[in-house]
Amino acid sequence: MTACGVGSKVWMDGHICDVGQAHIDMSDRGFTLGDGLFETMLWTGKHIRYFDDHMARLARAASELAIALPWSAHELRDGLNTLAQDAGGQTAAIRLTLTRGTGPRGLAFPPQTVPHMLATLAPYAPSSTPLRLKTVTIARNCGAPSARFKTLSYVDNVMALNQARSLGADDAIMLGTNANVACSSGANIVIVLNGRALTPNVEDGALPGIVRGRLIAAGLVDAACITTHMLAACQAAVLTNALVGIRPVAAINARFLDSSLAVATELNNALALS
């Protein structure tokens, strides 16, 4: 195999191939309808962090969307590990995408579909720079597949991030359609309020994030309904996802949170020990 660096190869339906040879069929429902799922994972330089958690979430979501996973977790681990060799000992982001496959015009599930999977590798170095967040007007659709699962239908999150950036923030705080706090455009949020670390419920529009799940399982964070009043009163906040890990929030709606960095460090250390 010729080494051409991160991003020169992809894993597609069981094979490693050059990125220039890998294309999506224009009738793939992932493209035409956002009808699919993805997972973004951290290659640590040695292994895929939280691989089993990612596979469990993907399998659960695929089952709910009635997409049959064409590869076992074992086969995917082998394929993704091979792909990640191009990163050498560096950290990198692996994105695994699953679609329902190609189909004719229309929304109805085709009678027979062959799901399609591919994975790409991109350079990625986790950052711990604190982020400034602002609440945006675009909400997460509480209870809908697009909010409960990491689907390819991501345009609301794309535009939420763009709205936050246009307001001078680094990222958005999205509320759920029930008006409680949900998440950022691409991460879960944890707030610290009167000594308690809380993260929004899935019912309020939060994605069941990998790091979020680990923090809850370790007893470090509680899932709770977080109102905008609680958000405005919190003493610290962090964002969490599988790539970022735990990242401090510098400010929410221009209100500075001096203790977020300490909370991020504390949660990071506690999670590593759990």
Add this chain to the structure above:
Amino acid sequence: MTACGVGSKVWMDGHICDVGQAHIDMSDRGFTLGDGLFETMLWTGKHIRYFDDHMARLARAASELAIALPWSAHELRDGLNTLAQDAGGQTAAIRLTLTRGTGPRGLAFPPQTVPHMLATLAPYAPSSTPLRLKTVTIARNCGAPSARFKTLSYVDNVMALNQARSLGADDAIMLGTNANVACSSGANIVIVLNGRALTPNVEDGALPGIVRGRLIAAGLVDAACITTHMLAACQAAVLTNALVGIRPVAAINARFLDSSLAVATELNNALALS
């Protein structure tokens, strides 16, 4: 040009090519994030019905999503008309897709993007068979880009249709996240209640449909807030979209609506005269 029938050719970024040669780049944000728009139009056998309406809606939505339309309406008309020649004098469905183009990992707009457009042609014959509808639990995200525009982020509508089918219906009635009636999985709805023809507001999750807009402009239908109580009391209903035209609703939640066929005929005739 070798005639190979409907679906053998596509229009892509200004050129007609064989479908086998047309592919989507795997880093196209239409595929990775549902970050794009589409229009579905009826080829009558002679021309594209409501072409100007489709172009106006696409331009408005693209502007709101900050995607620069790479082709003028005039250029698109020429391209789509050429594509549609494969349908001969038969009716067909033209789907025009616009994406933000390729980009690196992440949600943020890339600094420089080249939007990507393509169009496909599929066999289509409008049907006037009455449809049975059932209300589903998946809601339209009122006010969000995914509900206001015809975006590629369509998984909630896909799953709404699937839920309706699993309940024995032909299509779904989706409520908005504010609990008012919004639309079906792929069409607008018009109900007749006490002699008035009403269709849900865009603010309640209805897409600003082409036929819906024409019916309102002709004074045949009023946009209004439609509660589930009003839905349960209506005397007739029809679905409308640019492909279907106006199609009668046979039943809503197993309550039969005997006068829907007459309403569909009346609205069709009135719209043709308007």
